[in-house]
Amino acid sequence: MIGSVWIMIFAYLAGCSGVTDNKPVAGEQVTGKQVTVDTFARKPFVYDSTKKYIYLTFDDGPQHGTTTCYEICKADSIKATFFMVGLHTAKKTDGKKIVAMIRAGYPEILLANHSYTHANDKYVFFYHHPEMAAQDFFEAQDFLHVPYKIVRLPGNSAWMGDTVIKASNLVRPVVRILDSAGYNAIGWDVEWHFQKKTARPVQSPQKLAEQVDTSFARNHTHTPNHLVILTHDRMFQRPEDAAALDSFIHILKQNPDYILETVDHYPGLKKLK
Ligand SMILES: [Zn+2]
Known part of the structure; x- marks a missing residue:
């Protein structure tokens, strides 16, 4: 094995x-x-109450940029989570290979479920058909061979753990189905935005790091002292943007209070596996 x-x-x-x-x-x-x-079997995890936990997440892979993000995380020795899309895996020539690489990256790198079709980017239709939408996540779970039941909803920040559900009316029906199937959902607290046409990052690494600091300081996170950052693999295709990701990680690492973790260690999840 x-x-x-x-x-x-x-x-x-x-x-x-x-x-x-x-x-x-x-x-x-x-x-x-x-x-x-098994590599994915749960190990004891104890939070340090003097630290703040950051969960860096990359969405929509495998895409151009996924391998770059993976290599930067590896080179910087940090933990991160990749929420991947089944259809992107099927369409991309080396898609399955990239997913296998991400899956094998555990415990530093976690593969997680971002649906099979990504709602075909028709979110309202998708979420108005909750049974179909849930099936889409189940299909991705099998196809991507995702180790844990952790999803991120396409185009919508919803949270679901063992006892807490925070979801808009639009996505609540599918979230409830996923809940009864034992899934967790991870939303986000801070987004590294991208320009729609070019997919290039909007905020500078310094600006984004300030947002992280401020969110912690003002307690603007779903769970106090835990912060999830949303980014997208495709934002870091260009060398200068990859360098921005690298510098952002370096800024975070300079803060001794910050710990980067994978989302399977986010508090309050249902028992995994
Ligand atoms: Zn997405």
């Missing part, structure tokens, strides 16, 4: 003592006295 690690049962039990959530129960195969733990 790719990326699998071997640990002794007693080592696992000792390591988990006192921790009650996120135990690596799924993906295990007992062989004699050893346990094979």
Whole structure:
């Protein structure tokens, strides 16, 4: 099994003592006295209350720019999440290869579900047909082989975890279906906007970093001390824009209070796997 690690049962039990959530129960195969733990099996995760958590997310891949974003995150040793689209994977020549690369990047890089069709960019029609829309996410989950039930809705910032749902009236019906199927939804707190015609970033890295600081300071985040940033892979195709992503990451890393994480560690999610 790719990326699998071997640990002794007693080592696992000792390591988990006192921790009650996120135990690596799924993906295990007992062989004699050893346990094979899948790369995606849950490990104990404890938040540091003195830190602020940032979840950098890239939407709509695989597209031109996805590999660049992945390489920058790897080179900067940060964690990030890629919400990918089934149809983009099917259409792009090397789409499946890129998705496989992102999937294999865990635990630094997380692959997540951004639907199969991206609503064909007809959001109102899509969300007015909630059963069909839910099916679209289920299809993407299987097709992309996404490890956890975490989605981002196309064109709409909705949040859904274990007990909390925050969604507009438009998307609430599909969110409820996804909820009963055990899914979580991650919206966003800060967006790195792009120019519609060129897909180039609007804010400078410095300006975006200021927005992050301000959102934390004013508690303008869905969950206090946790902030989700939305960006799109295609914004970073050009070398100068890729450099902007790199500098933004460097600005965040300079702040010792900030920790970059993948969205499977966002608080309040349903038990994963
Ligand atoms: Zn999108």
